[in-house]
């Protein structure tokens with residue numbers, strides 16, 4: 001069996017054991033609708049979505065910020081972790097993606113809790129900061145990787161001690177550790193990881209993963225002050 005087939009088989013096994021055999025209608029529909037209108041298949045996997053959900057629950061998160069919505073698949077996992085009066089703001093550049101996400105989020109019964117803001121995140125974030133929102137308990141960064149250091153900077157401005165920042169796709173098949181790789185996405189991720197490792201307000205780690213999304217990984221940083 002090839003490595004990729006083995007990773008898929010283990011993910012399928014975990015998914016069956018841990019997420020149940022009955023497909024979750026809202027999550028399944030979100031992926032189906034996203035696929036039907038041609039969105040790229042780059043949402044987090046079901047097991048990764050559940051990890052985000054559990055992290056938000058462990059955080060006792062009431063306020064979540066997501067950068068990079070796509071069709072709202074990870075948004076639904078995170079939104080479901082919130083209490084009824086919780087709030088999730090998710091930022092999406094592409095109006096077409098945002099339109100699909102709004103429908104998927106509504107189908108999941110989360111329209112009251114979740115707001116999709118359309119536009120480049122580096123324009124949405126200063127506008128959001130101008131509103132002086134209460135600190136976000138969890139920030140999930142999953143958009144254009146070249147801007148990752150800017151997103152970490154904004155996450156620091158919009159969080160407080162005890163908040164959690166999750167940075168996705170930090171491995172990319174190992175390219176992050178290849179010094180000859182100068183792809184802007186890789187360079188952006190390295191810069192964000194440097195901030196995670198050296199910023200006095202952050203305490204961080206990173207985990208590489210294999211599975212249906214190939215060889216990749218995520219980094220976690222707790223805001224300590």
Ligand SMILES: C[S@@+](CC[C@H](N)C(=O)[O-])C[C@H]1O[C@@H](n2cnc3c(N)ncnc32)[C@H](O)[C@@H]1O
Nearest residue numbers: 043044068070073074092093120121142143144
């Ligand atoms: C990897 S996908 C997000 C996947 C989603 N978090 C999930 O797991 O279901 C990245 C998304 O970020 C969006 N994006 C790219 N550049 C962006 C930017 N500058 N501002 C906001 N969103 C951006 C893309 O259009 C795409 O929908």
